[in-house]
Ligand SMILES: Cc1ncc(C[n+]2csc(CCOP(=O)(O)OP(=O)(O)O)c2C)c(N)n1
Ligand code: SF4
């Protein structure tokens with residue numbers, strides 16, 4: 204292990220990545236498998252001049268980070284399915300008031316309390332559609348400890364840049380994995396844009412970036428925000444045209460910047476005749492399976508989603524090469540595959556591969572699956 | 579009253595004629611003015627309800643949050659920037675039903691914020707349904723045969739949860755209300771003022787409380803100053819609401835088991 208490498212657990216890497224990105228406020232409520240993030244932050248926040256608070260529940264946790272964000276801090280909370288469900292109203296609020304916040308959802312198994320210590324990828328669609336109303340979030344998916352660190356930094360930067368909630372969608376396995384990672388390179392930090400002139404200040408007025416320059420509270424701008432539909436003033440209105448323009452802008456501020464936001468990792472897609480599309484921990488099994496298949500002369504390839512949402516059909520289509528068959532392994536009953544099927548319609552054979560017993564999909568299982576399904 | 583503390587361009591407000599919210603808001607602005615707080619350092623945070631619309635009519639930074647969630651938002655703001663005076667504007671339902679858990683925990687932590695409950699004994703915004711502060715037997719749209727449950731005593735609830743300043747007042751007692759708001763805001767620690775106002779449109783109408791004016795003036799009949807109440811028998815106090823200061827103690831001073839390490 205080289206000198207700049209440190210051994211870290213996935214959850215610690217999220218906490219340390221957040222600190223490296225400038226996060227100085229953490230509010231949370233303990234839940235397996237995310238609790239080590241809170242425990243790390245409880246120790247580390249005072250050391251870096253930040254604030255840690257354990258709230259009474261996840262509803263309060265997300266609202267507290269929204270409050271701290273509105274007061275200018277870079278913020279993080281971490282949770283898992285049951286807590287993420289409670290955070291949904293706050294997530295919608297953060298979208299609406301355009302508060303930069305970062306949430307780690309470390310997926311555990313199941314609906315309801317499920318199996319606290321078992322892995323799944325069952326919250327994928329919840330990250331996208333969990334809160335009510337048309338809204339847009341950025342969802343990033345790490346598949347290693349190193350990437351947990353790097354993507355948390357990226358999440359904080361994207362949240363600040365676009366004034367939008369960003370979800371780091373990890374899982375029980377990555378959260379508890381220990382791997383050597385390199386944290387020696389200081390990250391590039393992004394700061395939210397702030398208003399410059401108090402005269403004619405309107406918190407939600409935007410330029411061509413469509414990202415408003417809302418003042419931090421307590422800085423003399425006398426700013427207003429509300430989860431009600433609002434115009435540039437930040438004051439409530441029931442005007443349908445204003446509502447339409449607002450919701451369109453919330454979408455377009457992200458969709459005008461997909462090149463900046465969307466990342467995939469591809470492996471030998473060009474000549475692949477069977478392509479795997481996966482994310483998170485599942486992509487690690489895929490990558491070994493592709494290796495084995497290639498060594499047997501089978502033209503296999505992989506597309507791993509690093510950014511899950513926004514999900515752009517055109518970009519996925521372009522990145523997917525010409526493989527006749529696309530296999531979508533995931534630890535749920537079929538969520539990512541819905542999106543992949545939407546992209547390709549009947550033009551390719553899109554095959555779901557699902558596992559819902561709380562265990563991972565092994566490379567061998569992928570090889571067996573291809574054989575059994577004659578793919 | 580200093581008009582520059584209001585955003586006149588946002589008036590008229592949404593409140594019904596005769597609503598008590600405007601009078602509580604006026605008292606709050608009066609208290610802030612008398613304390614000579616720098617308006618740039620005051621943040622009003624509210625939940626959802628008729629009362630929670632008040633902050634948007636003021637010239638301060640204002641955050642209109644979600645139903646029941648003003649207190650955790652205020653907690654986040656205060657911890658992020660302890661120099662600010664953070665005041666929560668909330669309704670009886672907002673603070674004691676959906677937000678009740680946040681209320682008791684903020685009191686327990688003794689977060690240095692002030693919670694002003696615009697208490698009209700019902701859910702005004704949604705059409706006069708029962709709240710946890712609705713008195714027993716009262717008619718609301720969800721208790722058409724009279725409220726069966728007992729209400730919370732908000733003062734005792736906050737005190738029991740650890741609030742270090744708790745007071746109750748009513749809008750008829752304008753100076754009393756302003757004075758207690760001032761003390762609450764100036765207090766170092768978690769403070770709560772139960773500010774009784776009227777909702778003539780629903781609670782008043784359903785319970786035959788008379789006109790808005792009558793609802794205000796009647797406060798002098800059913801509210802008793804704490805100093806006076808102390809000399810009365812329980813029989814004499816039946817059906818009365820006591821106003822005044824109930825808790826005013828030193829802030830809970832936390833002691834850390836280990837001093838944090840040097841900043842890194
Ligand atoms: C999660 C959620 N549930 C319900 C509502 C509907 N709602 C809006 S205001 C309100 C009650 C407000 O009562 P109170 O806090 O006493 O305020 P008032 O209108 O009386 O001032 C309710 C139930 C909501 N906005 N959000
Ligand atoms: S419904 Fe009641 S509380 Fe709401 S504005 Fe009207 S009078 Fe005031």
Ligand SMILES: [Mg+2]
Pocket residue numbers: 627669670671696697698699700701702709
């Ligand atoms: Mg009410």
